[in-house]
Amino acid sequence: MADSYLSALNILRETTPLVQCLTNAVVMQFSANVLLAAGASPAMVDTPAESAEFARIANAVLINPGTPSTEQYQGMHNAIAGAQAAGTPWVLDPVAVGGLSQRTEFAAGVVEKHPTAIRGNASEVVALAGLGAGGRGVDATDTVEAALEAAQLLAQRTGAVVAVSGAEDLIVSTERTTWLRSGDPMLQLVIGTGCSLGALVAAYLGATRGTDISAHDAVLAAHAHIGAAGQLAAQRSSSPGSFAVAFIDALYELDFATIATLCSIREA
Amino acid sequence: MADSYLSALNILRETTPLVQCLTNAVVMQFSANVLLAAGASPAMVDTPAESAEFARIANAVLINPGTPSTEQYQGMHNAIAGAQAAGTPWVLDPVAVGGLSQRTEFAAGVVEKHPTAIRGNASEVVALAGLGAGGRGVDATDTVEAALEAAQLLAQRTGAVVAVSGAEDLIVSTERTTWLRSGDPMLQLVIGTGCSLGALVAAYLGATRGTDISAHDAVLAAHAHIGAAGQLAAQRSSSPGSFAVAFIDALYELDFATIATLCSIREA
Amino acid sequence: MADSYLSALNILRETTPLVQCLTNAVVMQFSANVLLAAGASPAMVDTPAESAEFARIANAVLINPGTPSTEQYQGMHNAIAGAQAAGTPWVLDPVAVGGLSQRTEFAAGVVEKHPTAIRGNASEVVALAGLGAGGRGVDATDTVEAALEAAQLLAQRTGAVVAVSGAEDLIVSTERTTWLRSGDPMLQLVIGTGCSLGALVAAYLGATRGTDISAHDAVLAAHAHIGAAGQLAAQRSSSPGSFAVAFIDALYELDFATIATLCSIREA
Numbered sequence: 001m002a003d004s005y006l007s008a009l010n011i012l013r014e015t016t017p018l019v020q021c022l023t024n025a026v027v028m029q030f031s032a033n034v035l036l037a038a039g040a041s042p043a044m045v046d047t048p049a050e051s052a053e054f055a056r057i058a059n060a061v062l063i064n065p066g067t068p069s070t071e072q073y074q075g076m077h078n079a080i081a082g083a084q085a086a087g088t089p090w091v092l093d094p095v096a097v098g099g100l101s102q103r104t105e106f107a108a109g110v111v112e113k114h115p116t117a118i119r120g121n122a123s124e125v126v127a128l129a130g131l132g133a134g135g136r137g138v139d140a141t142d143t144v145e146a147a148l149e150a151a152q153l154l155a156q157r158t159g160a161v162v163a164v165s166g167a168e169d170l171i172v173s174t175e176r177t178t179w180l181r182s183g184d185p186m187l188q189l190v191i192g193t194g195c196s197l198g199a200l201v202a203a204y205l206g207a208t209r210g211t212d213i214s215a216h217d218a219v220l221a222a223h224a225h226i227g228a229a230g231q232l233a234a235q236r237s238s239s240p241g242s243f244a245v246a247f248i249d250a251l252y253e254l255d256f257a258t259i260a261t262l263c264s265i266r267e268a
Numbered sequence: 269m270a271d272s273y274l275s276a277l278n279i280l281r282e283t284t285p286l287v288q289c290l291t292n293a294v295v296m297q298f299s300a301n302v303l304l305a306a307g308a309s310p311a312m313v314d315t316p317a318e319s320a321e322f323a324r325i326a327n328a329v330l331i332n333p334g335t336p337s338t339e340q341y342q343g344m345h346n347a348i349a350g351a352q353a354a355g356t357p358w359v360l361d362p363v364a365v366g367g368l369s370q371r372t373e374f375a376a377g378v379v380e381k382h383p384t385a386i387r388g389n390a391s392e393v394v395a396l397a398g399l400g401a402g403g404r405g406v407d408a409t410d411t412v413e414a415a416l417e418a419a420q421l422l423a424q425r426t427g428a429v430v431a432v433s434g435a436e437d438l439i440v441s442t443e444r445t446t447w448l449r450s451g452d453p454m455l456q457l458v459i460g461t462g463c464s465l466g467a468l469v470a471a472y473l474g475a476t477r478g479t480d481i482s483a484h485d486a487v488l489a490a491h492a493h494i495g496a497a498g499q500l501a502a503q504r505s506s507s508p509g510s511f512a513v514a515f516i517d518a519l520y521e522l523d524f525a526t527i528a529t530l531c532s533i534r535e536a
Numbered sequence: 537m538a539d540s541y542l543s544a545l546n547i548l549r550e551t552t553p554l555v556q557c558l559t560n561a562v563v564m565q566f567s568a569n570v571l572l573a574a575g576a577s578p579a580m581v582d583t584p585a586e587s588a589e590f591a592r593i594a595n596a597v598l599i600n601p602g603t604p605s606t607e608q609y610q611g612m613h614n615a616i617a618g619a620q621a622a623g624t625p626w627v628l629d630p631v632a633v634g635g636l637s638q639r640t641e642f643a644a645g646v647v648e649k650h651p652t653a654i655r656g657n658a659s660e661v662v663a664l665a666g667l668g669a670g671g672r673g674v675d676a677t678d679t680v681e682a683a684l685e686a687a688q689l690l691a692q693r694t695g696a697v698v699a700v701s702g703a704e705d706l707i708v709s710t711e712r713t714t715w716l717r718s719g720d721p722m723l724q725l726v727i728g729t730g731c732s733l734g735a736l737v738a739a740y741l742g743a744t745r746g747t748d749i750s751a752h753d754a755v756l757a758a759h760a761h762i763g764a765a766g767q768l769a770a771q772r773s774s775s776p777g778s779f780a781v782a783f784i785d786a787l788y789e790l791d792f793a794t795i796a797t798l799c800s801i802r803e804a
């Protein structure tokens with residue numbers, strides 16, 4: 001199993017999956033740089049006119065309604081339809097869902113369209129499952145442990161792999177529950193590390209589609225890659241500006257053997 | 269008084285104020301990283317449907333019409349209404365006001381709604397006061413000294429603390445006029461240092477609300493924090509790419525004692 | 537001729553041209569930092585209400601429909617009209633044209649309005665000339681050599697200087713064809729290096745307008761400046777996070793003598 005998720009990194013770098021990101025304006029640049037450093041190719045095509053068209057040629061799609069205009073919402077609906085029609089994997093990142101009404105309604109609607117994966121913090125996943133009212137803005141106020149039931153419920157209902165980010169990450173699918181210990185608290189002081197994890201989840205799903213690596217392991221691989229990069233960056237820097245630079249460097253430099261030594265995984 | 273503004277930094281870090289930024293797309297990422305490094309929590313909620321809702325739970329709101337779409341303008345109006353209803357402090361950054369007609373009209377309207385603070389460069393403040401025609405794009409063509417009368421006029425008319433950024437910063441309220449010498453010319457070669465100062469002003473106002481620190485001192489504290497970080501960064505780098513990284517690091521690393529040694533303040 | 541293009545750098549730094557960028561949200565921050573580091577002044581004014589007004593006072597305008605909303609498209613049309621009325625040079629960057637229908641139609645329309653320069657990758661230029669179907673998202677699938685005919689055709693038809701970015705850059709105008717060898721493959725792992733090259737082309741055109749430096753040499757100078765900065769950065773870093781920082785530093789530090797030693801130019 002460990003080998004399975006680790007081999008995903010090599011497949012990512014060999015295939016350079018094209019990842020269509022419909023994401024918030026705050027993290028577009030950072031997410032694109034994360035994808036490039038990790039080995040994927042980003043394209044932020046998010047207009048109503050082009051989203052469906054592009055979702056048919058992209059290897060994966062990310063839906064992150066962080067700063068959604070009316071047009072971008074329409075673009076997201078179209079991209080999901082395009083992804084569904086073409087069988088393109090897509091990821092829902094329910095950023096700040098629960099705390100804000102419009103995006104909560106949006107997420108509640110699209111989660112029923114069977115995303116390949118859902119990635120959020122504990123409060124977002126709890127709110128998306130209908131079990132809580134969300135966090136404080138983009139910050140979680142629930143623990144990852146408290147989100148386990150919500151993640152299992154969402155996985156059962158939608159078939160998605162559900163990932164909850166926190167001190168320890170939780171990855172749940174209908175057949176497995178995996179806990180991942182990796183990362184560094186400094187990641188929370190750089191904007192976009194969570195949102196770009198959503199983008200990287202899409203990249204790994206796109207790269208491994210049609211291989212013998214499961215969607216569960218692809219999602220795990222993305223989390224391990226980001227987490228290990230955070231640990232490597234923390235060894236090089238203890239302030240957030242230089243940490244962010246070191247984090248991008250680490251995403252690029254890491255090989256699967258090093259990721260394996262930095263991450264601790266247990267199946268529950 | 270010096271102690272008063274300096275203790276604001278500790279309050280900021282203890283309270284991690286939630287700062288809602290309705291700001292331009294150019295500086296969203298940088299402003300968020302500035303807030304995180306300084307000790308605040310950013311959330312760029314700016315849509316018409318969610319802005320008022322969020323302004324009621326945020327600790328402070330920033331209004332910066334740098335790249336305003338029709339929807340973001342509406343979001344700004346709603347956020348201001350939400351902030352007023354909840355008593356949330358809010359900051360107006362009149363970016364490029366004077367030189368461009370639509371945003372000048374917008375700023376002229378919302379400045380009458382009693383922002384807690386106004387922060388701009390000299391030409392923007394002069395134009396907002398109705399005493400001049402603005403600068404060259406986002407660059408000031410007036411000196412800070414020349415903006416003193418405009419700042420006093422705005423402070424009298426609106427009750428806001430009015431801050432003018434330049435070689436020496438000027439902070440004016442109905443009862444005090446403070447000059448701050450800090451910063452480094454290199455700050456002007458990194459996009460978003462001025463706009464993120466507006467965001468940090470909001471953060472300090474949100475953190476110190478209800479304490480015995482005045483709004484005037486909160487605005488001063490934000491300027492001193494940014495200025496001192498610029499000086500520290502300039503000691504570490506003399507080119508803008510690495511300077512920007514060192515600037516974020518410095519925002520995180522600075523304590524109030526170091527800020528006090530780097531800034532020179534005089535009351536006029 | 538070498539002297540002609542190299543002296544453009546000094547003119548740029550002396551005049552600090554004001555460059556209006558109507559560009560995609562992914563690269564706004566990075567493009568602004570590239571312009572500031574190189575010696576220009578960026579302003580991302582892109583709304584329908586203000587774009588024409590600003591294009592009359594800007595020294596140059598960039599049109600890059602990477603993530604275009606309906607309003608930004610209208611802003612682009614207005615900016616082009618304003619630029620044409622005032623004689624302001626403007627640059628078309630046909631990002632992802634060919635592969636996506638709406639922007640392909642947009643670019644086909646505005647290319648007839650005689651941009652001063654067109655800058656894209658090989659697949660974009662081939663598609664814009666009507667000779668191919670575009671690349672893979674924002675990635676080229678054609679070689680620069682294969683775009684020569686398309687570039688010549690576009691230059692003849694529009695009068696623009698047409699630049700094709702790749703392993704070797706190609707700059708074509710009605711009278712000259714220039715090949716430039718510079719840069720580093722690492723540039724492709726940082727988002728926005730191509731888009732900010734478009735912004736820098738605008739800056740050089742704005743700075744040199746009315747001098748004896750031709751538009752062809754201004755476009756060449758922008759490419760040499762970016763390419764040499766890539767080479768200098770690659771000497772300092774071999775991972776994309778720190779490379780991006782070093783690249784911005786290099787844009788600021790480079791003088792024309794160093795650029796001349798790093799670039800290899802041949803007229804065909």
